Amino acid sequence: MNPALIGSPSQPVTLSDAKLSAKDLSFYYGTFQALYNISLSIAPHKITAFIGPSGCGKSTFLRTMNRMNEILRNTRVEGELTLDGQDLLAMDVTTVRRRVGMVFQKSNPFPKSIFDNVAYGLRVNGMHKRSVVEEAVERSLTHAALWTEVKDKLNKPATALSGGQQQRLCIARALAVEPEVLLLDEPCSALDPIATLKIEELLFEIKSLTTIVIVTHNMQQAARLADYTGFFFMGKLVEFDDTRVMFQNPHKKETEDYITGRFG
Numbered sequence: 001m002n003p004a005l006i007g008s009p010s011q012p013v014t015l016s017d018a019k020l021s022a023k024d025l026s027f028y029y030g031t032f033q034a035l036y037n038i039s040l041s042i043a044p045h046k047i048t049a050f051i052g053p054s055g056c057g058k059s060t061f062l063r064t065m066n067r068m069n070e071i072l073r074n075t076r077v078e079g080e081l082t083l084d085g086q087d088l089l090a091m092d093v094t095t096v097r098r099r100v101g102m103v104f105q106k107s108n109p110f111p112k113s114i115f116d117n118v119a120y121g122l123r124v125n126g127m128h129k130r131s132v133v134e135e136a137v138e139r140s141l142t143h144a145a146l147w148t149e150v151k152d153k154l155n156k157p158a159t160a161l162s163g164g165q166q167q168r169l170c171i172a173r174a175l176a177v178e179p180e181v182l183l184l185d186e187p188c189s190a191l192d193p194i195a196t197l198k199i200e201e202l203l204f205e206i207k208s209l210t211t212i213v214i215v216t217h218n219m220q221q222a223a224r225l226a227d228y229t230g231f232f233f234m235g236k237l238v239e240f241d242d243t244r245v246m247f248q249n250p251h252k253k254e255t256e257d258y259i260t261g262r263f264g
């Protein structure tokens, strides 16, 4: 167990090289409080998984980390959130979204070609030099384990790809702008086991490029993939630790009940 990584509200996080760090972070949809005093640190170049029953605030916390919740009116964040020690909540939002990429549960390729989907973020950020864009598209598709499958049909519509390929395309699109953190919200929940395994393998590979935070309802996935796992319950982070500790020797009864299938 690494005490520096315990994120229980009573225990301040001291991981000094944290990529992302939340301190007493609370979130409200109107008068409804969805997150209660979350404190935790995300280690760089590791995979951190969040598990917990539906409605416990996993997606809300993930969206707060790249300020996606701001699109919604009448929401409020309290507490601190830092990216490399800088105040993420005060940062220019475009910069946050470039540095912290996101992939959603339902793959959402644009109704454009495969190439244009991956090139999208680069062009939005002002990169139009063909050779540079081409190189980035190939690199991103390679990292997303999709290049060999699509290299001969880059101009075909993205929507013609299979579900698993579309999700890998969304990962390639997110990687193209070289985010420092990649957030994934149940990215495999609509996929079959083979497509899921491909995504897990590629996430494992791209740890060297970026820091990964994944929400999953699949506990085996968290156990296979994650270095660290956090268990959310009713808007609170109940326990956060080394994945092996979480699954083999959890410290909180709620965690144990959840991972042994007694509820959720």
Ligand SMILES: Nc1ncnc2c1ncn2[C@@H]1O[C@H](COP(=O)(O)OP(=O)(O)O)[C@@H](O)[C@H]1O
Pocket: 029, 032, 034, 052, 053, 054, 055, 056, 057, 058, 059, 060, 061, 072
């Ligand atoms: N846009 C929203 N407006 C109001 N309440 C929301 C909204 N999104 C989520 N919630 C509520 O916040 C709580 C946490 O939801 P969510 O973060 O989606 O949980 P999870 O991802 O763990 O299933 C739930 O009670 C949910 O109903």
Ligand SMILES: [Mg+2]
Pocket: 058, 059, 060, 185
């Ligand atoms: Mg969710």
